[in-house]
Amino acid sequence: MTTHAKPITEISLAGLEIAPSQVCGAMRLVPLLRHKAPGDLRLARRNYRDNLTITATSGAPGGRGPHYASYVPHGMVIDWSDDGSPAASHGGQIRRDGSSFNVCGMNIRVLSRMAKREAGNRLRFLPLHLAMEGFLSLFFSGPEIAWQEFSRKFRNNGFQSRWELAMSGRRIDGMEEALRVFEIHEDQVGMLIFIAEEMASAFVVSHPDDYRALHETLLLDFYSELLAQYALLWNTSIPMDLSVKDANATDLASLRAEIGRVRADWGEFHGFMASNLIGRTTISEPIYQAGPFALQRFITSLDPKTENHIGEAIVRDDGMLEYLKTYRLSGAQTRRAYLLSQLAEHGWQLDAAAEALQTTRDELVLRLEKAGFGYILNPQVLAAAQTTKWKQRRIP
Amino acid sequence: MSVSSLDIQQARIHQVAREDLVMFINACFSCTGQREFYSSGFEQRVSIDFLHQYILGNYRLLYVRTLAAGVNHFSQAQILVNLLSTGRHTPPEHRAEENALIRAALHALPSHRAWNVLETLRKRGVNNRRSRAVARDYLATRRDAAFHAVKYGRQLHASAIHAHLKLPSEVGDFLFEKLERRSFETPLLETFRQAQYSAEAIYKLPYSIAEGLAARKGLKREVFLERIAPQMTSHEKLRLQRTAERVGANAPALDWERLPLTRLALFILSTPMSERFQKQEMLEEALRAAARHALRIAPIRLGRVAAVLDNSYSASGSQEKRRRPLGVAIAAHSLLQEASDTYRSFWTSPIDSPVLASPRGQTDIATPLLDALEWKPETIVIVSDAFENDPPRGASEVLRVFRERLDPEAEVTIIHCNPVFHSDDFTLQGLSPYIPTVGLRDGEDLPTMLEFARFASGAAALSELEAHLSSRVAHLLRSPKSRDVADLEIEGDEATE
Numbered sequence: 001m002t003t004h005a006k007p008i009t010e011i012s013l014a015g016l017e018i019a020p021s022q023v024c025g026a027m028r029l030v031p032l033l034r035h036k037a038p039g040d041l042r043l044a045r046r047n048y049r050d051n052l053t054i055t056a057t058s059g060a061p062g063g064r065g066p067h068y069a070s071y072v073p074h075g076m077v078i079d080w081s082d083d084g085s086p087a088a089s090h091g092g093q094i095r096r097d098g099s100s101f102n103v104c105g106m107n108i109r110v111l112s113r114m115a116k117r118e119a120g121n122r123l124r125f126l127p128l129h130l131a132m133e134g135f136l137s138l139f140f141s142g143p144e145i146a147w148q149e150f151s152r153k154f155r156n157n158g159f160q161s162r163w164e165l166a167m168s169g170r171r172i173d174g175m176e177e178a179l180r181v182f183e184i185h186e187d188q189v190g191m192l193i194f195i196a197e198e199m200a201s202a203f204v205v206s207h208p209d210d211y212r213a214l215h216e217t218l219l220l221d222f223y224s225e226l227l228a229q230y231a232l233l234w235n236t237s238i239p240m241d242l243s244v245k246d247a248n249a250t251d252l253a254s255l256r257a258e259i260g261r262v263r264a265d266w267g268e269f270h271g272f273m274a275s276n277l278i279g280r281t282t283i284s285e286p287i288y289q290a291g292p293f294a295l296q297r298f299i300t301s302l303d304p305k306t307e308n309h310i311g312e313a314i315v316r317d318d319g320m321l322e323y324l325k326t327y328r329l330s331g332a333q334t335r336r337a338y339l340l341s342q343l344a345e346h347g348w349q350l351d352a353a354a355e356a357l358q359t360t361r362d363e364l365v366l367r368l369e370k371a372g373f374g375y376i377l378n379p380q381v382l383a384a385a386q387t388t389k390w391k392q393r394r395i396p
Numbered sequence: 397m398s399v400s401s402l403d404i405q406q407a408r409i410h411q412v413a414r415e416d417l418v419m420f421i422n423a424c425f426s427c428t429g430q431r432e433f434y435s436s437g438f439e440q441r442v443s444i445d446f447l448h449q450y451i452l453g454n455y456r457l458l459y460v461r462t463l464a465a466g467v468n469h470f471s472q473a474q475i476l477v478n479l480l481s482t483g484r485h486t487p488p489e490h491r492a493e494e495n496a497l498i499r500a501a502l503h504a505l506p507s508h509r510a511w512n513v514l515e516t517l518r519k520r521g522v523n524n525r526r527s528r529a530v531a532r533d534y535l536a537t538r539r540d541a542a543f544h545a546v547k548y549g550r551q552l553h554a555s556a557i558h559a560h561l562k563l564p565s566e567v568g569d570f571l572f573e574k575l576e577r578r579s580f581e582t583p584l585l586e587t588f589r590q591a592q593y594s595a596e597a598i599y600k601l602p603y604s605i606a607e608g609l610a611a612r613k614g615l616k617r618e619v620f621l622e623r624i625a626p627q628m629t630s631h632e633k634l635r636l637q638r639t640a641e642r643v644g645a646n647a648p649a650l651d652w653e654r655l656p657l658t659r660l661a662l663f664i665l666s667t668p669m670s671e672r673f674q675k676q677e678m679l680e681e682a683l684r685a686a687a688r689h690a691l692r693i694a695p696i697r698l699g700r701v702a703a704v705l706d707n708s709y710s711a712s713g714s715q716e717k718r719r720r721p722l723g724v725a726i727a728a729h730s731l732l733q734e735a736s737d738t739y740r741s742f743w744t745s746p747i748d749s750p751v752l753a754s755p756r757g758q759t760d761i762a763t764p765l766l767d768a769l770e771w772k773p774e775t776i777v778i779v780s781d782a783f784e785n786d787p788p789r790g791a792s793e794v795l796r797v798f799r800e801r802l803d804p805e806a807e808v809t810i811i812h813c814n815p816v817f818h819s820d821d822f823t824l825q826g827l828s829p830y831i832p833t834v835g836l837r838d839g840e841d842l843p844t845m846l847e848f849a850r851f852a853s854g855a856a857a858l859s860e861l862e863a864h865l866s867s868r869v870a871h872l873l874r875s876p877k878s879r880d881v882a883d884l885e886i887e888g889d890e891a892t893e
Contacts, residue, residue, distance in 0.1 A: 019758070020787040031758070181434060183709040183758045183785065186745065244793040246801060252770050255797055259762045263787045 007284040008296060008315055011277060015320050016204065018192075018267035019185060026231045027178035028197065030270045032190035032204060041206040041293055041314070041322050042089035045217055046075040046124065050100060050109040055126065057133060061098070061112045066140075068114065068133045071168075073220040076127045077118070078314070078323075082291040087121070089210065097124060115288050115295060123290055127325050128221055131310045134285060134297040135329075136162045139340045142376075143348035150348070154376040164333055166222035173231040179219055184212055190324070191218065192274050195227045196234035199274050199307060204324040206314075224330035242266060276300075276307045277326060284313075292317040302338045304331075336371045339364075350381075362388045414858040417458055418851055420451045422824050424467035424475075425835030425845070427817035431714040433721075434783065435819045443819035444474070452478050456485065460494045461865040463501040464872040466844040468837040472501055473513045480530065481522040493869070495526070500872050502534055507544065510534060511551035518558035531559035541567050542582045547602050603628045618645035630655065634663050652682040657690045658838040661726040664751055665719045672751050679751045687730040696843040698775055701736035702768035703729055704761060705743050706780035712755035719755060724815040725779040726750045727839020732777060735843075742768045744780075759783060761827070762790030769798065775809045777846075779836065781816040782825040795828040811849045813842070 017033040053072035059065025075097070081087040097118075098111035114133055115125035142158030143150060153160070169175050172195065189211050190204030200223055205211050242262045249255040271278060277300065284298035297312040311326030329337070346352035354364040365377060365385035374382060427444045431437040451459045463475055479498055486494050502510050514531050517523070535552070538544050545552055545567045553571050556563055569577055570585045580586040590597035591609050598606045598613065603624050610620045621640050625648040628636065633648040634655060640647040655663075664672065664679050672679065711722035729750050733739045741750075742764035745757040761784050768776050784791055799806065813836040814824040826833040832853035834845045851861045 020785060022758075022785045023788075181710065184756075185758050185786075186756070241789065242787065243789075244797055246797060249797045249801065251802065252766060255794060255802070256763075256766045258797075259766070259787070259790050259794065262790065262793070266787050 007286055008282060008298060008313060009284070010279055010282055011202075011298075011311075011313065011324065011326075012319070012321065013204075013271070013278055016190065018270050019188075020263060020266035021194075021270055022182055023237050024178035024181055025174035026196045026235045026237060027174055028194035028237050029178060029182050030192040030194065030274075031185050031188045032192065033185055033187045034189040034208070035187050037187075037189060037207045038084065039086040039207050040081045040084050042079045042087045043205050043207075043210045043214065043323065044077045044079070044089045045214055046077050046097065048072055048074060048097075048109055050107040052106060053098075053109045053111060053126075055111045055114055055129075055133075057114060057137070061110045066137070068129065068136070070129055070132070072109075072126055072129055073168075074127070074217055075124055077122060077124050078290065078293075079122050080291050080293055081121065084292075090122070117288070121291065123288060123295070125287075125295065125312075127217075127312070128327055130287065131297045131299075131312045131325070131327060132164065132166070132222075135299060135310045135333075135337065136164060138299075138337060139344045145347065147348055147350075149350050149378050149381045150376055151378055159376070165225060166327070167225050167228045169219040169221055169223060172223055172228050174235065175231070176219055179216060182215070184215060188212075191215075192270060193218065194237075194273065195223075196230040197238050197273070198227065198230055198328075199277055199309075200227045200328050202274065202277060202309075202311070202324055202326045204321055206322040221325070222327065224328055224333065226330035227328065240269075242269075277309050280309075287312070290314075293322055295323075299337075302334060302341055304334050304338050308334045308337075332371070335367075336373070339368055339371055339373065361385075410858040413455060413458075414851070414854075414861055416451065417455065417462075417858075417861060419823055420447055420459075421462055421465050421467065421848070422833070422835040422852065423447055423817055423822060424462060424465070424471035425841070425848075426468070426815055426824060426837050427819075427835070428468060428470040428717070428837070430716040432717065432816050432819075433710045433712065433714055433781070434816070437716060439819040440817060443822055444471075444817070447822050448474055448478055452482065456487075457490055457493075458862070458865065460490070460497055461869050463497050464868040465848075465865060466841060466868070469505055469509050472505060473509050473516075476502055476505075476513050477516050477520070477522075480517060480524075480527045481520060483524055483526050496873055497869060498530060499533060500875070502530060503537065504872070504875070507548060508551075511544075511548045511555070514555040514559070515551040518554045523558060528559040531555050532561055535561055535563075540584075542570070542584045543602070545570050546584055546588050546605055599623050599627070601627065603632050617643045621645040621648070625649070631659065634659060637663070638666065652678075653685040654689050655682065655686050656838075657683070657686040657730060657840050658723055658727040660686045661730070661750075661839065662719060662723040664726070665723055665753070669752070669754070676749060676751050680749060683726070683730040683750065684734060687727075687734040690731060690840040691735055694840065694843040696735050696846065698732070698736040700738045700773045701732050701740075701775045701777065702771055702773035703732050703739070703741045704764045704768050704776060704778040704780070705729055705741055706759060706761065706778075707743050707745055707747065707753050707755055708757055708759040709755050710759065710781055710783055721779075721781055721815045722753060722755050724813075724836055724839055726753060728777065728779045728813065728836070728842055729839075731839050731842050736775075738773075740768070740771055740773075758786040760786040760790065762787070762794050765791050765794050769794075769808070773808065775811070777842075778810065778812045778827065778831075779815065780812070780827070782812065782814055782827045782833070784827075792828040795830050799830040811846060813845055 015034060019031040019033055021028045021030045052069060054067050054069045056063065057066050057068055079087045079089050098109050100107055100109045114130045115123060117123050140159050142154050146155040187208050189206065189208055192202050193200045203218060205214060242265050244258045244262060249258050281301045282298040283301065284296045286294055286296045288295040293314050293316055295312065295314050299310045300308050302308055308329045309326045310329060311324060313321060314323035316322050342353045342357055346356055350361050350364060354361045357364060362385035365381055366389060368377060369382060423444060427440060429437065429441045429444055432440060459475065460479060463472055476498060479494065502513065517527050535541060541564045549571060555561060556571060563571065566580050566582050566585055570580065580589060587597050587600045591601055595613055595615060598609050606624050606627065621636065621643065622645045628648055630651065633650050637647045660682060705725040707722055707725065711725065713720040729741050744760055744764055747753050761780055810831045812827050812831050812833045814833055815836050817835065818825040824833050824835050832849040834849050834852050836845055850856050
């Protein structure tokens with residue numbers, strides 16, 4: 001697989017217009033518009049009606065290579081043309097994909113690869129799962145030097161398995177209703193989703209017709225459990241209002257201009273609300289080069305103090321965003337990735353990493369344990385840290 | 397307490413009463429207790445029930461007079477049931493008027509609605525001298541009791557038991573001993589008996605009754621639909637146009653000139669787009685004819701009129717009210733087109749013809765409203781559910797600035813008609829406090845609404861609203877439908893529970 005596109009360093013919504021939001025309960029849905037979409041990249045949805053999908057990320061399915069297992073309600077199929085002529089979307093349901101088994105009353109589908117070329121100009125991939133698989137496989141192989149601070153299993157094999165929990169859109173209070181009453185714009189190609197005024201996800205496709213067909217798949221996507229709690233805790237959004245400046249509106253023409261300004265201000269403000277994703281530095285990994293389109297997955301630079309996203313994007317040669325789907329990491333997920341990234345950055349040396357984090361070695365060990373990584377540490381190291389902490393306890 | 401403070405208090409009481417009443421009448425214009433785009437049927441019913449109880453408890457006389465205000469059939473039926481079940485609270489001096497209004501309103505309702513009112517009385521266990529008298533009078537004034545016994549058998553049966561009705565000659569036997577009788581002398585009852593055994597007799601029954609029997613007999617649908625066509629009402633004919641085509645029968649012949657306007661608009665919206673393209677001119681002409689017909693019943697003449705019509709996605713209504721808001725907008729469009737000297741329509745997503753309308757896209761009322769204002773009309777009618785989102789409160793801001801700065805004398809009359817009842821706050825969602833909002837269930841009611849808008853805007857005092865209602869009451873009591881029952885006295889005037 002050859003890729004000649006540069007990995008993207010930031011997500012940019014250039015070429016898209018942000019329209020005023022539509023609010024329903026805790027959900028604030030912000031439409032993204034594109035006028036005159038070229039139509040040389042089309043997306044279609046392929047439904048999988050299986051309880052579990054197991055995908056081989058390398059090697060043969062069922063072989064010794066790593067596998068990704070999850071509930072995958074749907075896949076995406078892209079059709080593209082190399083010369084810029086309009087592409088036809090053949091729909092997702094024509095071809096059989098992988099093989100399906102019934103085991104103990106449970107349907108299991110076995111696929112090969114997260115993104116797989118199916119025909120000359122057609123690619124199937126698993127939306128968001130592609131990004132999540134990238135996230136889970138971060139620093140998967142463990143340290144290159146067998147530091148004795150880590151457990152024997154981790155030293156020898158790295159992480160043998162990692163898992164994260166996320167919630168389906170159906171489990172998010174009010175999301176179904178909000179998507180039902182949402183009024184899709186004629187030129188709409190995407191959506192920014194805010195839950196209780198927190199950025200939850202961004203979704204962009206290339207063509208308005210595709211968006212209309214894929215609108216309801218937002219309900220099938222997964223969101224972090226943090227956002228599900230936000231939706232329950234704050235079931236209304238913050239009232240926001242923009243009004244016309246009376247002094248500027250002297251006749252109907254100026255009033256019309258003022259309304260245009262209000263509309264633009266809304267868009268600008270929503271762009272600001274999403275500024276932790278849009279324009280943020282990202283680290284990306286190319287997945288597939290489809291003619292002029294590069295499919296990549298990315299993660300924003302990890303910062304435990306703010307929101308962090310993972311996602312996948314298709315970017316045209318000229319930098320135009322053609323597809324985007326993101327997942328907001330919950331606080332715990334961010335912390336896990338952050339600690340691992342700090343360790344990896346310092347060659348998996350606990351002392352160096354602790355110094356970089358401005359903490360002690362024992363504190364770092366305890367933080368790792370709290371984040372759920374106690375099992376990668378040597379038990380003696382963990383016990384020593386716990387003893388130190390116990391000795392330092394404040395006696396009332 | 398000084399005199400002036402008493403006056404202020406009195407004025408405040410009047411203002412509250414006027415606001416309450418306007419809210420209630422507006423709700424009664426548009427709410428049907430069914431699911432809407434933004435709220436569920438349960439929310440709608442709870443909300444409207446509360447409103448009824450509140451007004452009934454506080455302003456009983458005005459509640460009674462609302463029957464004459466031209467509110468929709470659902471609300472009329474609900475008012476009737478509520479009044480009949482709380483007879484003991486009627487002040488003696490208003491008893492005669494209340495009785496007359498109940499009688500007139502019940503007789504003016506479509507038969508199925510009226511019979512449902514009487515059946516609801518039984519379900520709720522409301523049985524007093526007045527309710528029995530009302531049921532008895534209603535049956536006595538039906539020209540053809542046998543027809544009602546056949547078509548509304550269940551309701552008549554329930555009502556006869558509950559109100560101890562004396563049924564005319566064979567109707568009693570028909571309702572209670574249907575299967576034992578060997579023959580009836582009344583032709584329709586005899587036909588119904590025969591229809592249990594003979595397919596031929598089925599075609600002489602009303603369509604709604606024949607349909608069930610035909611299914612039981614296993615008659616071929618296409619044959620049945622063609623032969624039963626003469627027995628259908630015009631609404632049934634309209635409803636079965638597409639069914640007939642689907643099963644391969646000839647569609648029942650329709651008098652396109654005399655169809656109810658809103659029903660026609662909804663029928664047009666139910667046909668596929670390709671067919672609408674083909675028949676565009678015919679359907680447009682039918683809409684205009686229906687509008688002219690509606691205007692003959694309720695005449696109105698307007699000058700230079702602009703209509704701002706909402707065809708956003710939320711105009712698709714709900715599963716229970718399919719595309720109703722859009723249908724109302726199309727009906728209002730046709731009616732205004734025929735009623736005004738110069739007319740232009742401005743849709744939220746521009747369309748070529750009302751026949752080709754479909755509910756799609758966002759709600760941007762500000763742009764068409766500005767277009768309409770630039771056209772300089774005398775009157776602007778906005779038909780929308782007022783949930784605007786592109787930008788939020790855009791039209792509201794336009795109206796505020798227009799009224800405050802550009803047109804302080806209010807030379808342009810702007811009226812907002814809302815076909816959707818907002819159950820959360822018991823009102824119709826308004827676009828702006830600067831313009832009146834009135835409820836609209838059918839496009840044909842537009843003349844009544846334009847009249848009522850005066851009160852909704854807050855310009856008229858409570859006394860004027862009361863005078864308006866009184867005049868409507870006098871009009872209803874004089875109308876031909878209630879005149880033929882005027883001689884009948886209700887004996888159970890001293891209503892007791």
